[in-house]
Amino acid sequence: MPDHYMHGFGNEFETEALPGALPQGQNSPQRCPYGLYAEQLSGSPFTAPRSANERSWLYRIRPSVKHTGRFARISVRNWKTAPHIDDHGLPLGQLRWGPQPIPSESLTFVTGMRTMTTAGDVNTQTGMAAHLYHVTEDMTDDYFYNADGELLIAPQMGGLDIATELGLIAIGPGEIAVIPRGMKFKVGQSDGPSRGYVCENYGAKFTLPERGPIGANCLANRRDFKSPVAWYEEKETPCRLTVKWCGGFHRTEIGHSPLDVVAWHGNYAPYKYDLRSFAPVGAILFDHPDPSIFTVLTAPSGEAGVANVDFVIFPERWLVAEHSFRPPWYHVNIMSEFMGLIYGQYDAKAHGFLPGGVSLHNCMLPHGPDKEAFDKASFGELKPHKLTDSLAFMFETRYPQHVTEYGAKLPTLQSDYIDCWRGLEKNFDPKRREWTGP
Template sequence: MVLRYMPGFGNDFETEALEGALPQGQNSPQRCPYGLYAEQLSGSPFTAPRGTNERSWLYRMRPSVQHVGRQVKLDLPHWKTAPHIVEHGAPLAQLRWDPVPIPKEDVTFVTGMRTMTTAGDVYTQVGMAVHVYLVTAPMVDEVFYNADGELLIAPQQGTLRITTELGILEIGAADIAVVPRGTKFKVEPVDGPSRGYVCENYGAKFTLPDRGPIGANCLANPRDFKTPVAWYEEKETKHRIIIKWCGGFHVSEIGHSPFDVVAWHGNYAPYKYDLRTFSPVGAIGFDHPDPSIFTVLTAPTGEAGTANVDFVIFPERWLVAENSFRPPWYHMNIMSEFMGLLYGRYDAKEEGFQPGGMSLHNCMLPHGPDRDAFIKASFGELKPHKLTGTMAFMFETRFPQLLTKYAATLPTLQDNYADCWRGLEKNFDKNRRDWNG
């Protein structure tokens, strides 16, 4: 079971796994039902405006002050945090990778995290990091929470079961899940090894973008976001809790499961979204609209229209504009774009960009379609055409995305990526205004 969720819209839920566990009319009563403890999880400052104020009240068997006791440091060398500047010798260039192979050994969602880029500064809570996750084993009696930011998780292969303090979510390819900052969770593969992408957002929470003149409907509709109902386990066994805080990792041990929240109410919660429910809009006359029309979620900054992170997708859609170049055009952008392909083909790069692969086009580095895509789009018949069986995405940020040493030295880094533009020969002829190839 799930509840409908609207990111950033102040909706308030109530759910209980045991009848009568949720107090009525008082958040923190003198005595909670069933001997539970009342605890508030806040995702915003207490005095944030009502529309952006986010908090949930949890009614649990034991308060989480017991979860952070004596801690020991944990080394996770492949998970990096901004600012992270390393000498790796990679040139400034457009970059693309083939899929990262899934290892044969056991790796969990935490130990299998591989950071590709970092941007901004976790200490001032701006910027983001992009990771690839590789999962071959479940987290058993082990729980993780991230104090540095929220996590947007996008599987590319395999299904994940994400057990959180507030309930259980299950996601597969074409789904995403967002786990808020500070929320405890564990991850288990459901149907074999899993691989996917993670955006770790240090800044303001993801929210739905304004639609402007588009109006009330289309893009990501609030009704399609879902958050879990209350679920708990009464498990008196030793558990490890891994905490990420300011780029470091720490472990504490407790003698019970922290998934002991019997009821909760509020608007600070994990959620999932099926990317196939995104309703794209586009040109139905002529000209090519900006890719911002494909924004699913945005994490804003204090500067209007300038995102800490935008999560953008390129799904199935009709192409109908007349007399227009339909693929993404050649451009240089103030934003830095990290792109992945969940399945199918990407229309601007039909060869060389594989499902599970990645590309990086940083701030003010030019990019665009390869030669074959350019010729096909320039001379193809402009009849209505539907792109099917495809789902690409982009984590786009205002800040430069710096490569980790892991990303710079990956064997799957394509050393010939720039060759896809080499065949773009000079076509200019001052005596022929109507160029026809």
């Protein structure tokens, strides 16, 4: 995989794999260079405002109509789509799962997808699904595109080589890739079997959050996002293309690779981002700010400040707040939080939340630090402390997240998760204002 990318988020890029492959002065000339076909890929309606318009012009060996034949319905058993409510009998509650072992069977990125939760309705392009993936086999002659939404991919173990229509992307743990809705791609292993997390965003595409009073700098900066340069695969062998559309899967046989874009220009493109380049901000005197200050990407809804889904991370950072409870405080939230751990230890949980694991705190279900984390934060010396070797994330959505049957019946579901708060005893004493401990 190449290590050269174009920098910037949402930029108007232009790139060519052959000199002079990009037409000059117009998008669809009568005859394209090298006998290519001009094709536009649109991620927004044509009439969207200029600032929100998403489209790229592709100059390809064959138009996409030649990459689809007669489709046949297929089953991808463990990939579910909202609305999807299983009658599995799992009662309401705060939930946590341990990491899943990577299976020994052959699984591609598509067949190895395991849906944990769904939210919203794909038919109205609202909501999301949260998945785990396992990859033990490369998609050598298999290709895929998702008409239901864009895919945010976060490896937790092992790297991925992602070949897309617009170029090549390599990612490993601590990085993410975002593949836009409708873009063809295939996935291979870069260093052996891989597992990780996927957010399938049915709604408006991910964008950078507004910084408000933070100003022009910090959080995720545009220049740290990377889109691939043009690359094409000229392969005349039997291949298969699978399409996900409104929750169904459809496959067609073709006699060539669909990754045949020789040049492209526009702003609708895949990208990668190293989460370690996120510049966190926080309290430098007292109190713990809202976790929204850790938002990397947001998919807005029609209501200002209420996201279809936010992608939030909890990275390495200094804790310096005085006379403050530094971990995330106890809270009850209208948003639903699907959380994963890439590596290290999350500061609000002393035990049980492991890399590759998952927690789910749904709409209006209380949660917060376990007993050990509470005691440590309440009575420890508040000198400056750096959280190191830790990276957790959250898919947070305005919609309730429904657990799938796969998730409900996983053997790694921790039936004793609720017990992590058991030791939080009553400390109230109306005769003693200064509390020094039990």
